[in-house]
Amino acid sequence: xxxxxxxxxxxCGGALAAGLVGAGAAMADVxxxxxxxxxxxxxxxxxxxxxxxxxxxxxxxxxxxxxYRLGRGVPRDLSKAEALFAxxxxxxxxxxxDNYGLLLFDRGERQxxxxxxxxxxxxxxxxxxxxxGIAHFNGDLAPKDWPRAYALMTLAQGAGLAQARAxxxxxDESVPLDQRQAGVTLAARLGxxxxxxxxxxxxxADLADPTPVPAGRSAARPAPRPDDAVTAAVRTSAGSSPATxxxxxxxxxxxxxxxxPVKPAPIITAKPATAPPPKPAPVVAAKPAAAPKPAPKPxxxxxxxxxxQLGAFGVSANADALWAKxxxxxxxxxxxxxxxxxxxxxxxxxxxxxxxxxxAAACSALARSGLACVPAQD
Numbered sequence: 001x002x003x004x005x006x007x008x009x010x011x012c013g014g015a016l017a018a019g020l021v022g023a024g025a026a027m028a029d030v031x032x033x034x035x036x037x038x039x040x041x042x043x044x045x046x047x048x049x050x051x052x053x054x055x056x057x058x059x060x061x062x063x064x065x066x067x068y069r070l071g072r073g074v075p076r077d078l079s080k081a082e083a084l085f086a087x088x089x090x091x092x093x094x095x096x097x098d099n100y101g102l103l104l105f106d107r108g109e110r111q112x113x114x115x116x117x118x119x120x121x122x123x124x125x126x127x128x129x130x131x132x133g134i135a136h137f138n139g140d141l142a143p144k145d146w147p148r149a150y151a152l153m154t155l156a157q158g159a160g161l162a163q164a165r166a167x168x169x170x171x172d173e174s175v176p177l178d179q180r181q182a183g184v185t186l187a188a189r190l191g192x193x194x195x196x197x198x199x200x201x202x203x204x205a206d207l208a209d210p211t212p213v214p215a216g217r218s219a220a221r222p223a224p225r226p227d228d229a230v231t232a233a234v235r236t237s238a239g240s241s242p243a244t245x246x247x248x249x250x251x252x253x254x255x256x257x258x259x260x261p262v263k264p265a266p267i268i269t270a271k272p273a274t275a276p277p278p279k280p281a282p283v284v285a286a287k288p289a290a291a292p293k294p295a296p297k298p299x300x301x302x303x304x305x306x307x308x309q310l311g312a313f314g315v316s317a318n319a320d321a322l323w324a325k326x327x328x329x330x331x332x333x334x335x336x337x338x339x340x341x342x343x344x345x346x347x348x349x350x351x352x353x354x355x356x357x358x359x360a361a362a363c364s365a366l367a368r369s370g371l372a373c374v375p376a377q378d
Contacts, residue, residue, distance in 0.1 A: 030060045037063070042073030053084065061088040062096040069099070078103060089116075094201060098125050105131060114141050121152060123201070124194030126159035130167070137171065146175045150183025151190055157372060158191075168372065172363075180374045185312040185345055192314060302334040302352030306359040308366070308373040310348045319348040326350070326371055331362040349376060 033048030046067055052060035065084030068077045082103045088096035101116020114135070120128035133152035135142035150171055156164035172180070310326055313319040323337055332350050340347040353359040359375035366373050 030057060030063070033060070033063060042067065046073040056087070056091070058088040058091040058093040058096065061085075062093050062099075065096065065099065069103075078107075082107075094123065098123070098128065102127060102131075110141055118142075122194060123197055124155070124159075124191070126156040126161040126164070129153070129156040129159075130161055130164050133164075134167070146171075147179045147182040147186055150175055150180050151186035154183060154187040154372060155191055155194075158187075165367070169367070172360075172374070177375060177377075181309060181347075181376060184309060184374060185342065185347070188312040188314060188345060302336075302354075304352050304354035304358070305378045306353035306356055307338060307349040307351045307376045307378065308332075308335075308353065308359050308363050309376045310350065310371065310373045312342070312345050312347045314344055314346075316346055319346050322348060326366070329366060329369065329371065331365045351378075 029048045029052050033045040036042075036044035036048060046064065049060045049064045049067070053064045061084045065081045065088065067073050068084065069081035070076070082100060085096045085100035085103065089100045097116055098120040101113045101120055104110075104113035105117060114132075117128045117131050117135075121132045129152040132142060133149045133156065136145040136149035136152065138144070150168075153164050153168050153171060157168050175183070311319070311322055313322075319339065326332055327337070335350040335352045338349040338351045340349055353362065353375075356375050356377075363373040363375060
């Protein structure tokens with residue numbers, strides 16, 4: 001197991017114990033550093049980590065790399081952070097490998113970084129999913145694959161990465177509907193694969209470490225919170241398209257060429273749902289005191305050939321949970337739930353939209369509330 005504590009990006013680590021006296025002392029040093037970091041005593045944490053890091057402890061190297069990356073307890077030095085992440089990554093430290101790939105990408109070593117970025121995306125890192133999604137959209141650092149690009153960006157958006165939301169909005173204007181629908185289905189599968197891969201790696205790390213877990217500590221290193229990933233995410237120019245999103249991450253500084261000859265559809269202003277005309281003010285007149293109020297009429301179900309697809313799930317309970325959240329939105333009032341089965345995947349849709357424009361307007365409004373969807377047709 002690894003000692004852990006909260007940090008601005010991911011988590012602070014602890015020591016790998018090997019059962020030897022020297023290794024036990026190193027573990028104590030790294031744990032003491034993690035505790036000091038958690039208290040905000042960064043200088044003390046650095047002192048505890050330096051010795052084990054010099055002796056090759058990968059957790060100490062990762063933690064010290066985090067300190068240099070963030071500039072806490074030491075002057076900010078990305079070169080030293082990268083070198084420490086590289087040493088820890090070479091010993092199989094997963095989070096160090098993820099950060100190493102992002103730093104390589106940031107300083108222009110993009111081809112070298114892509115192997116790390118792909119691996120991190122496969123483990124569910126939203127920063128890496130964002131970068132790999134852009135690469136598949138542009139077709140420069142990865143084969144052009146718009147369904148996969150849309151799937152990766154959907155996952156990154158779902159994890160809370162703000163840059164992914166802007167990229168998805170631009171992709172909606174360029175990626176054909178059938179490819180977006182394929183991307184939504186693929187996103188569900190990639191998400192399940194990432195969960196399985198993380199579980200396997202955590203189990204393998206625990207089996208490789210014979211040290212018993214001290215009381216009060218968890219053997220599994222928790223996954224980074226979405227907010228932590230957003231904090232360390234790639235820099236993005238406001239309003240940029242997927243072809244240029246991420247600025248120095250996605251393309252050189254030269255002005256980019258259009259990603260596709262297809263002209264993006266104009267942004268559709270969300271139209272308010274059609275409501276019955278307001279009733280005229282009632283004439284003031286004496287009413288019987290006991291007159292009961294009429295029961296409200298049930299909402300008339302909406303009808304039309306267009307739908308919005310909210311997601312694709314391998315587990316029906318997940319579709320039920322999303323519908324329970326989405327059905328309360330006014331954009332879906334009167335629109336019936338539709339389950340479309342595609343193999344083992346359930347596509348969750350809401351039907352009854354009169355036109356593609358009305359479905360797209362509903363998706364735009366839902367996106368602002370954190371619910372992603374794409375227009376679909378019967």
